[in-house]
Amino acid sequence: MRTMRAFEERMHVEFAGGGVPGFVHLYAGQEASAAGVCAHLTGRDVLLNTHRAHGPAIARGADIFAVAKEIYCRGDGLCRGRGGSAHLHDAANGLWAANSGVGSGVALGCGAALAARTKGTGGVAVALVGDGAVNQGVVSEGLNLASIWKLPLVVVFENNGYGEATAAEYAIAGGSIAHRAEAFGMPGHRVDGSDYFVVSESVGTAVSRARRGDGPSLIEVDVPRFFGHFEGDAQTYRSPEEAERARRERDCLVKFRESVISDGVLEAESLDLIDGEVAHLIERVYTEAKAAPLPPDSEFMEYIYADSH
Amino acid sequence: MVLKTYRQAINEALVGEMRRDADVILMGEDVAGGAGGSGEDDAWGGPLGVTRGLLSEFGSDRVLDTPISEAGFIGAAIGAAAAGLRPVVDLMFNDFVGVCFDQVVNQAAKFRYMFGGQDQVPLTIRTMIGAGLNISSQHSQSLYPVFSYFAGLKVLVPSSPYDAKGLLTSAIRDNDPVIFCEHKLLYDMVEDVPDENYSIPFGEANLLREGQDVTIVALSRMVHVATEAAAVLAREGIEADLLDPRTTTPLDTESILDSVEATGRLVIVDEAGPRCGMASDIAALVAEDGFGHLRAPIVKVTPPHVPIPAAPNLEAMYIPDVARVVEAVRRVVAY
Numbered sequence: 001m002r003t004m005r006a007f008e009e010r011m012h013v014e015f016a017g018g019g020v021p022g023f024v025h026l027y028a029g030q031e032a033s034a035a036g037v038c039a040h041l042t043g044r045d046v047l048l049n050t051h052r053a054h055g056p057a058i059a060r061g062a063d064i065f066a067v068a069k070e071i072y073c074r075g076d077g078l079c080r081g082r083g084g085s086a087h088l089h090d091a092a093n094g095l096w097a098a099n100s101g102v103g104s105g106v107a108l109g110c111g112a113a114l115a116a117r118t119k120g121t122g123g124v125a126v127a128l129v130g131d132g133a134v135n136q137g138v139v140s141e142g143l144n145l146a147s148i149w150k151l152p153l154v155v156v157f158e159n160n161g162y163g164e165a166t167a168a169e170y171a172i173a174g175g176s177i178a179h180r181a182e183a184f185g186m187p188g189h190r191v192d193g194s195d196y197f198v199v200s201e202s203v204g205t206a207v208s209r210a211r212r213g214d215g216p217s218l219i220e221v222d223v224p225r226f227f228g229h230f231e232g233d234a235q236t237y238r239s240p241e242e243a244e245r246a247r248r249e250r251d252c253l254v255k256f257r258e259s260v261i262s263d264g265v266l267e268a269e270s271l272d273l274i275d276g277e278v279a280h281l282i283e284r285v286y287t288e289a290k291a292a293p294l295p296p297d298s299e300f301m302e303y304i305y306a307d308s309h
Numbered sequence: 310m311v312l313k314t315y316r317q318a319i320n321e322a323l324v325g326e327m328r329r330d331a332d333v334i335l336m337g338e339d340v341a342g343g344a345g346g347s348g349e350d351d352a353w354g355g356p357l358g359v360t361r362g363l364l365s366e367f368g369s370d371r372v373l374d375t376p377i378s379e380a381g382f383i384g385a386a387i388g389a390a391a392a393g394l395r396p397v398v399d400l401m402f403n404d405f406v407g408v409c410f411d412q413v414v415n416q417a418a419k420f421r422y423m424f425g426g427q428d429q430v431p432l433t434i435r436t437m438i439g440a441g442l443n444i445s446s447q448h449s450q451s452l453y454p455v456f457s458y459f460a461g462l463k464v465l466v467p468s469s470p471y472d473a474k475g476l477l478t479s480a481i482r483d484n485d486p487v488i489f490c491e492h493k494l495l496y497d498m499v500e501d502v503p504d505e506n507y508s509i510p511f512g513e514a515n516l517l518r519e520g521q522d523v524t525i526v527a528l529s530r531m532v533h534v535a536t537e538a539a540a541v542l543a544r545e546g547i548e549a550d551l552l553d554p555r556t557t558t559p560l561d562t563e564s565i566l567d568s569v570e571a572t573g574r575l576v577i578v579d580e581a582g583p584r585c586g587m588a589s590d591i592a593a594l595v596a597e598d599g600f601g602h603l604r605a606p607i608v609k610v611t612p613p614h615v616p617i618p619a620a621p622n623l624e625a626m627y628i629p630d631v632a633r634v635v636e637a638v639r640r641v642v643a644y
Contacts (some may be wrong), residue, residue, distance in 0.1 A: 034474065096391070097420070103413045107381050109414065111388020111396075118370060118394060119630065125388075138411070141381025148376065174328030266464035303426030304460050306484035 001031040001253055002275055003064065003194065004055040006282045008227070011071070012055070014286065015231040021073045026084045027055030029226035030251035034059035036199025036221075037126055040207040046094050046112040048105030050130050050158070051086035053098035062090040064281070068289035075295035082303065083293075102253035103133035106142030106155055112182050113151040113210075124152040124210040126176065126203075132163020134177050143184045143218070152210035154203065155218050158193065160225035165237040182217035193223030194250040224250045310501035314358050318470035318502045319435075319491065322477035323360065323397065323464055325506035327367050330395060333481055335363060336373045337435075342372035355400060357437075357496060379409035383434065387417045387486070390432040400436035403452045403490065417486040418461030428496035429484040430463060433477070438466075439530055439580060440494040440628050446616035449624075451529065451581040454590065456488045457557040463487045463511060463557045463610055468532035470500040472555055475509030482508060492530040512559035516568075520548025523638050524568040526591055527553060527578040527606025531629060535578045538634035547642055565591060566599045574641045578634055583611040605644035608637045 008028040014020055027034070030052070038059040041047060049056045055069050062078060070077030071085045078090050081247035088098045097108055109127035133139055134157055146153045157177045161168050169175065181188020187209075191202045197222055206217035224246030228235045235243070260266040313321070327333045329629070341364040342353020354361025364372040375382040378399065386396040391624065400406060406413055413434065420430045440449035456464045462484055467473040473491070480487040498524040518539050527535035532553045539549045550568045554561055569575050575595050579588040595607060612627045 026477070051640065079423065079427070082425045083423045087423050089427060091391075091424070091427040096388075097416075097424070099416075101415050104384055104411065104416055107384020107412065108388035108391070110381065110385035110391045111390070112393075113388075114385060115389040115392030115394045118389075119332075121394075137408075138380040138384060141376075142384065144376060144378060145381045146386055149373070303422045306421065306431075307427040308565040 001035045001256065002278045003281065004031045004034065004058050005253055006066075006278050007054060007064070007285070008210060010282050010286055012231060018056065019290065020071065022084045023230045024071065024228050026103040026227040027052050029246060029251070030158055030160060030193065031055055032129065032199050032256070033193050033221045036196055037128070037156055037203050039200050040204050041094065041126065043094060044116070044121045046096050046109070046123065046125045046158055048096050048109045048127040049088060049098035050105065050128045051098055051100050051102065052130065053086055056128055057088040057090065057095055057098070060090070060224040061093045062088065062095050064285055065288055066090075068285045069292050072289045072292065073294060074289060074292040076292060077287040080295055080299070080303070083237060102137040103129055103136030105129060106139045107145070108140050109153050109155070110145045110149070110151055113146065113153040114149065114178050117152060121297040122211065124154065126154045126207070127157060129155060129157050130163065131157060131159040131161070131168040131172065131177065132166070133179075134172060143186070143216070146216040147184045147186050150213070150215040152213065153216040154206040155212055155216065157218070157220045159220055159222050160223050161227040162225060162229065162238070164229045165233075171218070176220070178218065178220040184218070187215050188218040188219055188220070190220040190222060193221035194255055196250045196252055196256050233260065310503055312472055312499045313502040315470045315473050315491070315498045316357070316495060319359050319476035319477055320361065320589070321502070321504070322345070322474045322481070322506060323363060324366065326481040327363070327371065329506070330500060332393065333395045333397065334371045334373065334389070334395050335360060336386055336397070337374055338375055338377055338401055340399050341369070341372050343634045344369070355399065356554070360399070370556060379405055379505070380412050381495070383409045383412040384416060385513050387412060387420065387430060387433055390430045390486070391420055391428045395431045397435060397481060400434050402448045403436040403438050404447045404450050406436070406452060406455070413456070413462070414459045418459040418594050421485070422461055430486045431484045432486045433480045433489055435489045435491060437493045438490045439494055440617050440624055441494045443619050443621050443624060445619040449617040451487070451490070453490050453557050454581045454586040457587065461472070461486065462558060463556065464490065465491045465511070465556050466529040467555065468492070468529050468553050470498060472509060472515070474502055475507050476555065478506045479508040479511060483511075485520055490529065494530055500642045509555070512561050513555065514561035514564040515553040515555055516550065518549060518551035520550050521572060522547045522567070522642055523574040523576060524550045524552065524572045525553065525634070525638065526565055526579060527591060528557070528587055529580060531580050532577040534629060534631055535634055537631045538638065541631065542633050542638055548637060549638065562594055562598075565594065569595050569599045569615040570602045570614045573602055574605070575607045576610060576634065576637045577607070578610045578629055580612065580628060583609060583614050586611060605641040608641050610634050610637050
C-alpha cells in the first residue's frame with residue numbers, strides 16, 4: 001500500500017512538472033482495495049484492472065519499473081508503450097486489460113472465469129470496476145452471465161464517490177451498488193475501503209466461494225479518492241474540504257499502521273523502515289523510467305496480429 | 310466430394326474443429342436453442358439451423374446458449390479467448406453489433422496491440438449479413454466494411470459452401486479475432502464440398518472467370534450476381550476477369566491490381582453501402598496504385614445511401630442486380 005501511495009504522490013508531482021504523456025488517473029486513497037483483493041490471488045487467477053490502473057498493477061505484482069515505463073510510454077514498458085497509463089496489462093502476472101471502455105472488465109472477467117473452469121485450472125477472476133461504470137449495460141450483462149453460468153468471478157466495485165465529475169449519489173439509482181447483487185442472485189456486501197483488513201476478509205470469503213465452484217459475488221468497496229478524476233482536474237465539483245477530510249479521516253495507511261501497532265503485529269520501526277525502502281525504490285523507478293527510450297519507430301506496425309510478429 | 314449446402318458446410322467446419330480441438334467452444338443466442346425450457350435442449354440449433362446437432366455431440370459445457378446480451382457474451386468470449394479457449398461466438402445478425410460495438414472494436418481488436426503483443430485472441434465471431442428477406446434495416450445490412458476499418462480484426466465474406474467451410478476452418482485455427490460473415494441468402498446454395506476439414510488461406514482472392522476487357526470485383530452474394538452478369542456480357546463479346554476477394558481483411562490487393570493492369574477497367578459490385586464501403590475502398594486502392602493502367606473511370610455498383618426497407622419492391626431496388634452490373638460494364642467498356 002505504501003508503494004502504491006508513494007508511486008502516485010510522486011506521479012502527481014511529475015505530471016504537474018510536465019513530461020508525463022497523456023492522462024493519468026491516480027489511485028491514492030484506494031490502496032486498501034487493491035491490496036485486499038490481491039492478497040487472495042494466486043498465479044492462476046486473473047485481475048481485471050480499471051483505467052485507474054497504477055495501484056492495482058503494483059499490488060498484483062507487476063514489475064514497478066515496467067509499470068512506470070508504460071505510463072511514460074517507453075519501449076520496455078509493460079505494453080511496449082502501446083497502452084499507456086490507462087491500459088496496464090501484465091499477462092504473465094495475471095493482470096489484465098486496464099480499460100477505458102469502463103465496465104468491460106466484468107464481461108472479459110466472465111470469459112477468464114469460464115476458461116478457468118472449462119480448462120480446470122482452479123483459477124478465479126476478479127473484476128475491478130469503478131462506481132462510474134456501474135450503470136454501463138455491459139456490467140449488468142456480465143453480472144447476469146456470471147450468475148446464470150455460476151462462474152468463478154468476483155466483481156469488486158471501487159466506489160470513490162465520483163464517476164469523473166459526477167457524484168455516485170446522483171448517478172446510481174437506489175443509492176447502493178451492493179444491493180444490485182440481490183437482483184442477480186449473488187451475495188453483495190458494502191465494506192469500508194479505508195480498512196485493509198475489512199476489505200481483505202470480504203474478498204477472501206468471495207474468492208473462496210468462487211474457487212469452490214459456488215458462483216460469483218459482488219463487493220462494493222467504499223474508498224476515498226485523494227486526487228481528481230485525472231491529473232489537472234480542478235475538482236470544482238466537490239468542496240475543497242472533502243478531499244482533505246478524506247485524507248485526515250479515511251487514510252488506509254494511517255489506519256493500517258494504527259491497527260498493526262496496537263495489535264502488536266508490527267512495530268513502528270519496521271513500518272518506518274518499509275516506508276524508507278519504498279521512498280528509495282520510487283526514486284529509482286522514476287529516474288529509470290524517465291531515462292528509458294521511447295519504442296523504436298521501426299516497431300510501429302508490430303503486435304497488430306498474432307502472425308505479424 | 311458430395312453436394313452440400315452453405316449451411317451444412319459451416320456446420321461441418323464447426324463439428325470438425327470441435328472434434329479436433331477441445332478448446333473450441335460455441336456460444337450465442339439459441340446456438341442450441343432450448344436451454345432451460347420444457348422441450349428439447351437443442352430445439353433450434355441456431356435461428357436458421359446452422360448449429361444443429363452440436364449440443365448432443367459436445368454437451369452444454371462447450372455449446373452454450375446465452376441470454377440476449379451481446380455485449381456480455383462477446384466480452385466473455387474475448388476474455389475466454391485471451392485465457393486460452395477458442396470460442397466461436399454467434400452474433401446472429403451483424404446489425405446487432407450496434408449493442409456490442411465496444412467489445413468488438415475496442416476490446417477484441419485492440420487486446421493484442423494495446424497490450425504490446427502479450428496475448429492473442431483466437432476468437433471467431435459468426436454473423437449473418439445481407440438483404441433479401443424483407444426483414445427491414447435492422448436485420449439486413451452488410452457491415453463488413455465497418456469491421457474492416459479496424460486494425461486487429463480479420464474479416465471474411467465467403468460466397469460459396471466450399472469457401473465457407475475452408476475459411477471458417479481457417480478462422481477457428483487462426484490466433485486473431487475473425488469476423489465470419491455468412492450471407493443469409495446463401496444458406497441453401499449447394500456445391501461439392503469435401504467431408505474432411507480443409508483450410509483456405511486469408512488474403513487470396515478467387516479468380517472465377519478470366520477475360521481481357523474488364524475486371525469485376527464482387528463480394529459475398531454479389532459474386533453470383535456478377536457471375537450471371539459476366540455470362541450475359543460474354544454473349545455480347547465482353548470478357549470479364551471476375552475476382553472474389555473472399556476476405557476483406559486481409560485484402561488481396563495484388564490480385565486486384567494485377568487484373569486491372571491487364572484489363573484497364575474496373576467495376577466493383579458490393580451489397581454494402583456506397584459510402585465508406587468496400588467498393589469505395591477498392592476504388593481508392595486502384596485510383597492510387599493502378600491509375601496509370603485505367604482506360605475508363607472506376608464504377609461502383611452498390612445500393613444507394615438509404616436504410617434497407619422491408620417492402621419487397623423497395624428492397625429489390627436496394628440490392629444490386631444483374632442488369633445494373635451489365636449496364637455498368639457496358640458503360641466502362643464503351644468509355
